[in-house]
Amino acid sequence: MKPYLFAAIGASFFATSLAVHAADVPAVLQSKCASCHALTKPESNSLDRLWERKGPDLHYAGNKFNKEWLVEWLQDPAKIRPAGEFYRKHVKPGTKEDVVDESSLAPHPKLAREDAEAAANALMTLTDPDGLIEKGAFKDQKVAMSMGAMYFNKLRGCAACHSAVPGKGGLSGPEMATAGKRLQPDFIYSYIKDPQKIDKGVWMPKLDISDADLQKLTSYIVQLSAKEDKKMNSRNSISFSWLTSIGLISLLAFMEPAAAASDDSFEHAERLYDTYCTQCHGVNRDGNGVNSVFMSVQPRDHSDAKGMGDIPNSEIIDVIKKGGLAANKSVLMPAWGGVFSDEEVNQLAAYLRHVCKCGSDQ
Ligand code: HEC
Ligand code: HEC
Ligand code: HEC
Structure with a gap:
């Protein structure tokens, strides 16, 4: 599709379209996003595919994201995965611990507002036909942040791979400080319960977690982003913008x-x-x-x-x-x-x- 056409497609078109079948992914996504993202359910679940994919799967985006967040993020894509996708291709031995090779991470394409709205509307039509997400699973019971943090950090070891506070915590999983804004609560719940059911092969393990603990962890993650919002406002917004350095060639060295x-x-x-x-x-x-x-x-x-x-x-x-x-x-x-x-x-x-x-x- 020509760029001017892409820009011209208004939000209203997609807002009224029904859930897509594999054959008709909105053209706006097909032309600009399919090179890096799976927009239909991939046929192969092999480790090879995991190693080859250039971005997270988006074929269930409508069950995953909050649309308001998508519109904002696509215009100003701040980093979500500190070590990129997938982490193993972007880390290398450092002086002591392994480090992220920042030069191997390219900035995410940025969209103009109109395009971001069209893309967000299109993404929201990609819903999962397989019941991957348990609708209504999250009961929205508030949890004390100290209790949530104890589960996340100490009892369940989530912080080994995720940061709840920017800059503190593991780097191989998505940051959690803004996850509540980014993700639908039922998605958060369902993902923690069984990550492989949603993304076969992903390097977050399926852990045996009771419903009560799943509720606490989900609540904590949802509440985290509200807390982060407050901090961001009082700091007058420090932008966590994408890296400026591009060095795709060096990526090959870590494959x-x-x-x-x-x-x-x-x-x-x-x-x-x-x-x-x-x-x-x-x-x-x-x-x-x-x-x-x-x-x-x-x-x-x-x-x-x-x-x-x-x-x-x-x-x-x-x-x-x-x-x-x-x-x-x-x-x-x-x-x-x-x-x-x-x-x-x-x-x-x-x-x-x-x-x-x-x-x-x-
Ligand atoms: C050059 C490859 C590339 C292209 C092209 C690309 N993306 Fe991405 N996208 C990525 C990568 C890599 C990430 C992971 C970024 C991160 O975690 O910080 C990502 C992340 C995302 C996310 C967040 C996904 C999540 O699970 O957290 C969304 C939404 C997204 N892209 C939408 C789009 C849309 C819409 C387009 C087309 C307009 C697009 N992308 C084009 C590589 C790409
Ligand atoms: C061994 C590392 C590891 C551990 C331990 C781990 N995770 Fe994850 N987590 C990941 C990875 C990797 C992803 C998804 C990566 C991707 O989509 O690219 C993920 C995804 C998620 C997501 C979805 C986020 C998103 O933006 O798509 C949530 C929510 C989550 N984890 C919560 C937890 C919680 C709660 C715990 C503790 C019970 C936990 N994780 C433990 C590695 C881990
Ligand atoms: C989220 C981080 C994390 C991941 C991912 C992880 N480990 Fe570990 N592993 C640890 C930690 C921390 C210890 C040390 C535990 C201790 O000494 O109390 C450990 C210890 C071990 C031990 C020694 C156990 C013992 O009895 O002393 C083995 C074996 C091991 N890991 C194997 C693996 C294998 C195989 C994988 C991949 C399938 C893996 N680990 C993935 C964090 C991790």
């Missing part, structure tokens, strides 16, 4: 998994490790992941022969499946049993022995 192990028999486990574990355990498997900076308990150094050699296989398998708490370790080590098959857990455990060059495979 390949670290050379920690290259044995073919570990190919799948190594891919899993790169996708799910390096965010905390580090590109070099040394415990210095990009999230580790703000973590109160440091991730295990998997390259340490002595430390890893002392852990029996049964414990390694238990911890991967059920999380740190299963072995009286920190909740910051999440449970991955909701994401991997038993076979994959066993492969990961064997791979860890290969990385540390220690212990036995028995």
Whole structure:
């Protein structure tokens, strides 16, 4: 579509159109956004697709976003994912912890108001036909912020990957300070309950969380953005605008998994490790992941022969499946049993022995 046509399409057209089927994604999105975003449900759920995608999936955008936020954000797109999409392609070893390679992150395209409104209206028509989101699940019971923070930071370890306060917290997941403005509460609830149901393969684990705790966490996240609003106003608005540096070429340098192990028999486990574990355990498997900076308990150094050699296989398998708490370790080590098959857990455990060059495979 020609640019002038794009600009000319008014909001009213999309506002009146009905939910789209796969075949008729609004042209305004198809022409400008489809190169980076899936606008229809992807056919493949493979890890390869996760590694290749250039932006988050938008095929269920109408069930995810608040329209007012979309209109504003598309005109002035502040960073949501500190380490980009997807994090592993944008982090590299630093002097101690891994760091985000800012030069590999390009600014998001900016739209003029009229185009932003047309695009937002079009996005709101992309609704999910599969019942991914539980409508009415969020009961909107207020939670004390101190209680919410305790769940988010200490009891559930969400802060290992997310920042609730800008600049403090993990970098591999979206920032949460403005999530309440960005996202519909039922989406927040449904996502925390089962991230893989919404985005198969995503590197947030499905955790076993009761409805009562899901309500608390969702309320806390919704309330956070109201709090952040107040702060922003009193500070006279500091803009968290996108990075100005562009260095797409250097991105290629981080596309390949670290050379920690290259044995073919570990190919799948190594891919899993790169996708799910390096965010905390580090590109070099040394415990210095990009999230580790703000973590109160440091991730295990998997390259340490002595430390890893002392852990029996049964414990390694238990911890991967059920999380740190299963072995009286920190909740910051999440449970991955909701994401991997038993076979994959066993492969990961064997791979860890290969990385540390220690212990036995028995
Ligand atoms: C060059 C690739 C690229 C193009 C083109 C692009 N986007 Fe994006 N988009 C991204 C990336 C990368 C992110 C993640 C940004 C972040 O998290 O900070 C993103 C994020 C978004 C988000 C927030 C998604 C979320 O889940 O948080 C929306 C909404 C969005 N884009 C809409 C659009 C629309 C509408 C267009 C077309 C007008 C478009 N994008 C074009 C790469 C792109
Ligand atoms: C191991 C890292 C990790 C942990 C632990 C984690 N998350 Fe996430 N979370 C992510 C990632 C990665 C995404 C989605 C990334 C994307 O869409 O690009 C995500 C997405 C979300 C979203 C949707 C946000 C959006 O903008 O799409 C919410 C809400 C959320 N997480 C809440 C939580 C809560 C609450 C906890 C604790 C119970 C938690 N997360 C634990 C990594 C994590
Ligand atoms: C959100 C951050 C995070 C992610 C993601 C993560 N870990 Fe961990 N992991 C930790 C922390 C923190 C510890 C240290 C826990 C402690 O010592 O109390 C740890 C410890 C471990 C241990 C040692 C357990 C023990 O008994 O001492 C193993 C094994 C392990 N992780 C494997 C993995 C694997 C495999 C993955 C990927 C599937 C993974 N971890 C992903 C944070 C993480």
